[in-house]
Amino acid sequence: MDLEYKKSIAWIRENLFSSIPSSILTVATSFFVLGFFRGLFGFAMASDKDWLSVLNNMQLYMVQAYPEEDFIRVWISVGLALVFAGMSIGLWKSTEESSLSDVFSKFLKVSLAFLFFTVVAPTFSSVTDNDGIIQTEESFPMETRLQLLIPSAIFVVVFFVLKNVKLNYKFNKSDLLCFYLAIPIVLLWIIKLPTIQLDSSNQRIIPDPLMPIADTTKIPWTIIFGLFLAFYFIGSRFKDSKNMKRTMSISWVLLPLFIFSWIFKKPEIDLPTILGQDIPIFIGIFLIGALTITFINNPIVEKYFSIYLGVLIAITGIALFISIPILLKSALLLLVLFTIVIPAVSSSAKGKRNLIIVWGVSLFTLSVLIRGGSSDTQIIVQQQSIFGGFSLTWLLAIFGTYVSFPLGVLLALGRNSKLPIVRLVCTGIIELTRSVPYITWLFFASVTMAVFLPEGVNFELVVRVLMVTAFFSGAYFAENIRGGLQSIPKGQYEAADAIGMSPFQKTSLIVMPQALRAIIPTLVSSAITAFKDSSLVTIIGLIDFLTIGKVIIGTQSIPVNFVGHDRENLLFIAFFYWIFTFTLSRRSMKVEKRLGLGER
Amino acid sequence: MSIIKTNDVKKWFGDFQALKGISMEVQEGEVLVICGPSGSGKSTFIRCINRLEQHQEGEIIVDGIELTNDLKNIEAIRSEVGMVFQSFNLFPHLTVMQNITLAPIWVRKKSRSESEEKAMELLTRVGIPEQASKFPGQLSGGQQQRVAIARALAMEPKIMLFDEPTSALDPEMIKEVLDAMKELALSGMTMIVVTHEMGFAKEVADRVMLFDEGLMVEENTPTEFFDNPQNDRTKLFLSQIL
Numbered sequence: 071m072d073l074e075y076k077k078s079i080a081w082i083r084e085n086l087f088s089s090i091p092s093s094i095l096t097v098a099t100s101f102f103v104l105g106f107f108r109g110l111f112g113f114a115m116a117s118d119k120d121w122l123s124v125l126n127n128m129q130l131y132m133v134q135a136y137p138e139e140d141f142i143r144v145w146i147s148v149g150l151a152l153v154f155a156g157m158s159i160g161l162w163k164s165t166e167e168s169s170l171s172d173v174f175s176k177f178l179k180v181s182l183a184f185l186f187f188t189v190v191a192p193t194f195s196s197v198t199d200n201d202g203i204i205q206t207e208e209s210f211p212m213e214t215r216l217q218l219l220i221p222s223a224i225f226v227v228v229f230f231v232l233k234n235v236k237l238n239y240k241f242n243k244s245d246l247l248c249f250y251l252a253i254p255i256v257l258l259w260i261i262k263l264p265t266i267q268l269d270s271s272n273q274r275i276i277p278d279p280l281m282p283i284a285d286t287t288k289i290p291w292t293i294i295f296g297l298f299l300a301f302y303f304i305g306s307r308f309k310d311s312k313n314m315k316r317t318m319s320i321s322w323v324l325l326p327l328f329i330f331s332w333i334f335k336k337p338e339i340d341l342p343t344i345l346g347q348d349i350p351i352f353i354g355i356f357l358i359g360a361l362t363i364t365f366i367n368n369p370i371v372e373k374y375f376s377i378y379l380g381v382l383i384a385i386t387g388i389a390l391f392i393s394i395p396i397l398l399k400s401a402l403l404l405l406v407l408f409t410i411v412i413p414a415v416s417s418s419a420k421g422k423r424n425l426i427i428v429w430g431v432s433l434f435t436l437s438v439l440i441r442g443g444s445s446d447t448q449i450i451v452q453q454q455s456i457f458g459g460f461s462l463t464w465l466l467a468i469f470g471t472y473v474s475f476p477l478g479v480l481l482a483l484g485r486n487s488k489l490p491i492v493r494l495v496c497t498g499i500i501e502l503t504r505s506v507p508y509i510t511w512l513f514f515a516s517v518t519m520a521v522f523l524p525e526g527v528n529f530e531l532v533v534r535v536l537m538v539t540a541f542f543s544g545a546y547f548a549e550n551i552r553g554g555l556q557s558i559p560k561g562q563y564e565a566a567d568a569i570g571m572s573p574f575q576k577t578s579l580i581v582m583p584q585a586l587r588a589i590i591p592t593l594v595s596s597a598i599t600a601f602k603d604s605s606l607v608t609i610i611g612l613i614d615f616l617t618i619g620k621v622i623i624g625t626q627s628i629p630v631n632f633v634g635h636d637r638e639n640l641l642f643i644a645f646f647y648w649i650f651t652f653t654l655s656r657r658s659m660k661v662e663k664r665l666g667l668g669e670r
Numbered sequence: 671m672s673i674i675k676t677n678d679v680k681k682w683f684g685d686f687q688a689l690k691g692i693s694m695e696v697q698e699g700e701v702l703v704i705c706g707p708s709g710s711g712k713s714t715f716i717r718c719i720n721r722l723e724q725h726q727e728g729e730i731i732v733d734g735i736e737l738t739n740d741l742k743n744i745e746a747i748r749s750e751v752g753m754v755f756q757s758f759n760l761f762p763h764l765t766v767m768q769n770i771t772l773a774p775i776w777v778r779k780k781s782r783s784e785s786e787e788k789a790m791e792l793l794t795r796v797g798i799p800e801q802a803s804k805f806p807g808q809l810s811g812g813q814q815q816r817v818a819i820a821r822a823l824a825m826e827p828k829i830m831l832f833d834e835p836t837s838a839l840d841p842e843m844i845k846e847v848l849d850a851m852k853e854l855a856l857s858g859m860t861m862i863v864v865t866h867e868m869g870f871a872k873e874v875a876d877r878v879m880l881f882d883e884g885l886m887v888e889e890n891t892p893t894e895f896f897d898n899p900q901n902d903r904t905k906l907f908l909s910q911i912l
Contacts, residue, residue, distance in 0.1 A: 418779060564722050565759035569773035569825055570749035579772065583763050 104190060111187060112195035114641070115209045122278060123623055123632040124642045126266050131618050134458025135451045141286075143336060144461075147329045149294045154318070154325060156298035160305020161315050164243040173246065174233040181225035188218045248302055255295045258288040266630055274630055324435060326468045331442035335456065338446045347395055352437050355401040359408055359429045363422050366412055375413065382406055397440045404436055410574070454613060455532045463615040465532070466539060466604035471597050473540035478547025483577065485548065486555055496548075503545035509606055511538040516610040535607055543600045550592045554585030587665050594658040598651045619643045673698045673829060673860055674719060679728035681714060688714045689725065690884035698828075701861045703871040703892075706881035707907065712864045715881070716831045719862070720751045733828060749777055752822030756834040758814045760806035760821070766793070767802045770821045778825065785824070792820040796850045812843030816850050823854075830854065832863040866911060872896060880904050 086096045113119070124131075133144055195209045241249075262280040269275050308314045331337070362378075365371045371378075386402040408429055449456045457465050484496030503511075515534040523529070529537070558581055566576040586593070605616040613622065620643075624636030674696040681689040688711045696702055704712045717723040718730060721737055721744045730737045732747045761769050770789040774780045780788075793799045796816040798809075806814055815835055822830060832851065836844045848870050855861055855874045865871070871878050871892055878895040880888040880903065888901045899905050 418781075421779070559759075561755060561757055561759035562761065565753075565755065565761070567722060568720060568748060568751075568753040568755075569821065570745055570777045571773065572745065572777075575776050579776065580761055584761075587763060 107186075107190050108192050111191040112209070114638070115191065116195040116197050117207060117209055118197045118199070119638045120632065120635045121638055122264060122266055122630075123626075123635040124619075124639055125263060126630065127618070127623050127626070127632075130459060130622065131615065132460045134462070134613055134618065135454060136456060136458070136461070137449060137451070140336065140449055143333050145290045145294070147333050149290075149297060150325060150329065150333070152294050152298045153301045154322060156301035157305040158318055158322070159244050159247065160302040160307075161309050161311075161318055163306045163309050166243045167240040168243055168246055170237045170239040170241075171233045171235075173241070174229050178226065178229035178233055181222055181229055185219070185222040185226050188215055188222055191215070244302075244306070248299060251295065251298070255292055258283050258291060268629065272629070323472070324439075326472065327439050327443075330465060330469075331439050334461070335442065336448045337442045338448050339441070340445075344441065348397060348437055348441055351395065351398050351401055352433060355398075355405055356430055356433050359405055359433070360426050362409055363412055363425050363429065366422075379406075379409055382409060396444050397437060400436055400440055401433060404433060408432075413572075455530060457532055458613045459618050460615045462532070462607070462612060463601075463604050466536065466607065466614070467597075467601040469536050470539045470543050470600040470604065473536070474542075474544035474547055474600070475593075477540055477544035478551055479582070481544060481548035482551035482555060485552055499541070500545045500548050503541050504549070508542055508603060509609060511542055512607060512610050514538060531610070531612065535610070535612065539600070539604075543596065546596055546599075547593070550589050550596060551585060553592070554589040555581065557588050558584050590658055590662050590665070594655060598654060601651065601654075602647065615646070616643055671698055672696060673733055674862075675731045676719075677729045677731075679715070679718060679725045679730060681711075681718060681723065681725045681727075688884055689718070691728065692884075692886055693728075694879070694886065694889070696829075696860060696862065698860055699858045700876045701855045701859075701863070701874055703875040703878045704862065704864045704881060705866060705868075705871065705878065705907070705911075709883075710881040711884040712881040713833050716833055716862055716864055719829075719831060720748050720753055722753075749773075749825055750827055751829045751831060752825055752827035753831045754815070754818050754822055754833065754835045756837050758806070758811070758818045758838070760814055760818055762806050765803055765805055766798075766809070766817050769806065769817060770824045773821070773825050789820065789824060792823050793817075795823075795853070796820050797846070810843060811839045812846045815839065815843075815847045819847075819850055819854070829860045829862070832861065832865065834864050834866070836865065836867055868896070868911060880907060882907075 087093045114121075133141075136144065191210050193208060193210050193212065193215070194206050196204050197207050197209075198204050259282075262282050264278040265281040266278050267275045305314075362371075366375070382402075383406055386399075386406050389399055389402050412425070447456055451458070455462075481496045481500055484492045485500060487493050487496070512535060515538045516531060519534050519537075520528065562580055562584065563576065566580045571579070605614050607614055608617040608621070619639035620636050623632050623639050624634065626632040672695040674694075676695075677693050679689055679692045680687065690711075692711075692715055704716070706712045714723055718725045718737075719732060725737075733750050735743050735747055737743065737747060760766075761772070764772065767786060767789055770792060771782065771785040774785040774788065775782060790799060790802065793802055796819055798813050798816055801809060801813060801817070806817065809817065819835075835851070836847055839847065844867070848867060851861075851863070851870070852874050863870070863875075875892050878890060878892050879886055880895075880901070882903050888895065888899065888904045890900070895904070896908065899908060
């Protein structure tokens with residue numbers, strides 16, 4: 071311990087006070103940081119800030135006007151995502167272990183942060199009273215500070231001692247993660263929060279009494295966490311199964327589509343359409359694909375395959391622009407994509423059988439999703455779409471990335487293509503999309519797009535916004551990916567050619583994996599940008615997470631008057647966004663590290 | 671029977687004529703060494719044989735198939751012709767094992783287990799079976815080049831092309847690669863080797879050619895080529911290199 075102390079002194083001297091300018095810089099920065107946090111704490115603790123305006127409106131923040139009797143759908147969505155997460159954490163269970171002192175050093179950090187708060191928080195903060203006059207008041211009395219200071223100091227000392235006691239217990243990192251997640255769940259049952267109470271004349275009672283958290287919040291979370299744990303254990307049982315991992319990855323891709331088209335949406339299903347339209351389309355298209363797979367090695371089929379593919383592409387191209395069921399359009403598109411891949415994949419009888427199964431499952435999934443997505447919703451929300459608040463932000467962010475990323479890959483490949491027309495079209499799409507501001511595209515979606523759609527075709531506003539978002543961020547993804555493609559040395563293409571790979575195999579097995587790996591940081595920052603830019607939809611009348619805090623709560627007067635309390639809401643929103651983006655960038659750093667292994 | 675036959679092959683890069691009419695034949699099982707100063711067109715020529723470069727005039731017939739723009743023919747020839755590059759060109763994102771099994775699985779459509787068995791056999795043959803699960807970046811240059819040889823052999827080619835396989839290697843690693851190539855030559859593989867390793871040419875080659883300025887200036891057995899060169903250009907080249 072003595073040695074450690076000397077080491078840290080040496081470190082400080084070497085890195086913070088090595089020369090006079092460096093010492094000045096260190097001191098100045100410390101003052102700046104301290105001042106920033108004092109200001110922040112003072113702002114948060116001033117008595118004119120009503121944090122209940124955030125707490126009381128959580129439901130509004132999350133789902134906006136989604137009807138309460140259908141909340142079970144929201145919980146199922148959240149539950150599915152967490153169950154999947156539990157399963158995945160189990161399947162890809164970490165082999166790394168943390169010692170007990172690592173755990174205590176985490177707790178030490180938390181208690182240090184708390185100690186920092188109690189020491190730094192200002193005693194006095196400025197408050198604007200009802201007449202708009204700024205006054206100073208004591209918001210953090212000394213005795214409160216002392217009451218908090220003593221326990222937090224004790225925690226710091228205890229955890230510091232525990233951290234340095236060499237105990238030889240080791241925990242699996244994934245197990246630990248589950249333990250950390252259990253802490254907030256337990257807290258849900260223990261802590262009491264101020265809750266707004268109204269008296270008989272509908273006036274707010276102040277001070278608001280402390281109440282336990284509502285059952286409607288803590289019971290679902292507890293059940294979901296229980297399922298999370300259960301699936302974590304199931305997942306870790308199957309952690310050696312490659313098939314399970316593959317299935318899980320595909321399920322992750324399908325999950326948001328399924329949640330948004332079926333669970334969240336509650337589609338209005340009418341049986342005659344399914345029987346008379348969906349099932350025949352499914353069977354017909356499935357048979358075409360299956361027959362192609364079966365007879366692909368027949369010499370006659372092989373000879374005329376490129377003609378067949380050309381005709382298929384032409385038919386699909388025409389089908390996209392005439393008014394036929396959207397399921398038929400998408401099924402044809404999938405058929406074309408599949409037919410392109412068939413010659414590269416199937417040759418043995420087993421390979422063919424597997425491919426037919428894959429084809430059937432993907433077509434079925436597509437049919438189910440399209441049926442859910444294109445049916446009307448039974449959920450009625452006044453004036454607005456069923457997506458509002460965080461559910462809208464999340465929808466835009468996820469689909470902004472999900473749809474635009476593959477689109478970006480295709481556009482990037484197209485722009486690098488040898489075929490002049492493909493190259494021209496892709497370059498045109500990219501340059502056109504990028505040269506117009508996103509807000510302009512949003513107005514295009516809300517006002518102009520209907521003119522460009524064929525007669526009778528009409529999409530919801532949210533869907534139109536998703537379409538322009540997909541193209542907009544797709545164009546940016548495409549340029550990033552193109553950068554990645556250019557970083558692949560020519561020798562890689564030659565080596566792939568020399569072993570006889572087809573262009574498709576060369577792209578998907580050699581070039582793309584390397585290109586994407588090279589640009590993970592840029593891809594993540596694009597995804598973060600897409601997540602944050604989703605708040606711009608407010609200008610065309612959609613109510614996203616930010617709008618709820620700034621506009622809706624800021625002008626809310628019924629049942630409780632929160633007018634003017636938008637500043638604390640903005641701070642909360644900033645914090646909320648930060649949690650997500652920060653987690654994302656930390657995750658991506660880990661992925662980068664793991665994938666970088668091959669490069670070394 | 672000749673397995674490769676070229677007739678008056680010409681190739682331009684823009685205005686620069688890299689090949690000025692090369693006519694030659696290679697017999698099955700023959701080891702042919704091509705040498706010559708840099709810029710003489712020797713690499714360009716062997717890269718034309720598997721169509722990494724496109725010749726503009728003349729004809730190249732490999733294993734009875736003429737190289738034209740027909741994609742089918744090109745893919746057929748490429749799967750019969752293995753190639754080893756100066757800069758290895760291993761796939762850095764795949765392990766050694768995956769590098770070798772990639773083509774058999776995806777191009778030849780063999781099963782994974784069969785390909786992996788074959789890959790282990792090849793790795794043993796080039797002397798590095800213990801490196802199978804490593805990534806190329808973790809191997810030395812000589813080991814990487816031997817993996818590249820194994821990768822080319824995994825396709826069971828009839829012909830192997832070597833494009834200066836030892837030029838990018840440290841001197842102490844050259845021998846291990848040449849040993850692997852000698853072993854391959856003794857097993858009866860048809861090989862065309864572009865190299866400056868004259869020792870290898872003397873010991874293993876059936877024929878040696880000298881290229882200069884896009885033309886083949888001399889062609890002979892190794893003994894004749896080194897001991898009794900006919901052309902003045904060959905004499906100059908040999909005096910500089912030996």
